[in-house]
Amino acid sequence: MQAPPIQRLVTELGKLPGIGSRTAQRLAFHILRQSDEEAFALSDAIREVKSRIGLCEVCFNLAEGPRCRICLDERRDTALICVVEEPQDVIPIERTHEFRGRYHVLGGALSPIDGVDPEDIKLAELYARVEEGGIREVVLATNPTTTGEATALHVAEELRRRTPDVTVTRLASGLPVGADLEYADEVTLGKALSGRRAL
């Protein structure tokens, strides 16, 4: 019964995670009540983020140009690499102010059941970075979940074989097992970082 443009907006909003059909309806009516400027600002922000954001050629974090802001920042310690699963995992680690190195974003975790094998995530690129030299330590900050732990063990073993002089560490316990790194609080995550242990 609603006009097609409204139905379309409700449908598109309902595709977002955690947005059910009632919430999508509510958001759509909010957008209809907004001024054109406000609504267009959201529309443009979506379009812009898709057209201007890609992956950093060094660490595969999200980047506005060929390299992300962290890789471009010369004050960061280039001998230290923190390995995370997803770009959103960089944010809570940055928030702790405990880590001054650079990142390597795998784009997932190893999971044979889901068909995620070593060649499906940025592992070869990580090994190449470390083998290129100048790396003192690799901090494995994958999620403390089954797949995150498996990925950390796999990477640690591989790095020990390829580059035995590089220290490989893992985030300290302190993170509740099964939790999601994206939602960890700063204190817990800071402790986990400062207490990281050799693998």
Next chain:
Amino acid sequence: MQAPPIQRLVTELGKLPGIGSRTAQRLAFHILRQSDEEAFALSDAIREVKSRIGLCEVCFNLAEGPRCRICLDERRDTALICVVEEPQDVIPIERTHEFRGRYHVLGGALSPIDGVDPEDIKLAELYARVEEGGIREVVLATNPTTTGEATALHVAEELRRRTPDVTVTRLASGLPVGADLEYADEVTLGKALSGRRAL
């Protein structure tokens, strides 16, 4: 630390009702993971809804052209008008399939405290529609809240004075007082419609 386009998207998403900063962050990363087609579909839907949807010239419901789909539908009873506060209130009433007349969307409820006076909502337009003739009954379906009730009483009194031959009814009790019409379930709202009482 995040690239400006990402920050901007998080900010814009965070302006939506019920979307906090963490949720906005989560939605932004979801959009970044989506294909361009999926993300652009949402962006375009927002733009399209704002450029193509306006208010119906008859009932002030949302409409894609000069008139809404309900006012254009010749099978609807033109002698029956249901008065609601907002466009989103039309949806649950339609969902009951109990009402086959047309609507009049006031665009708010009378509230002297909030500075909403009779001339701020579409009351003159309602009286003009009813005074034009051919109307048998006006169903007042404003929310069962203080402002909604006050609006219903004000409209009932005014219509009795202007057009004494037109029956004015109010949604039956059955709706819990203080609730929001937008979220009423079909059964309760259907009962409230079928049991509407004369004012």
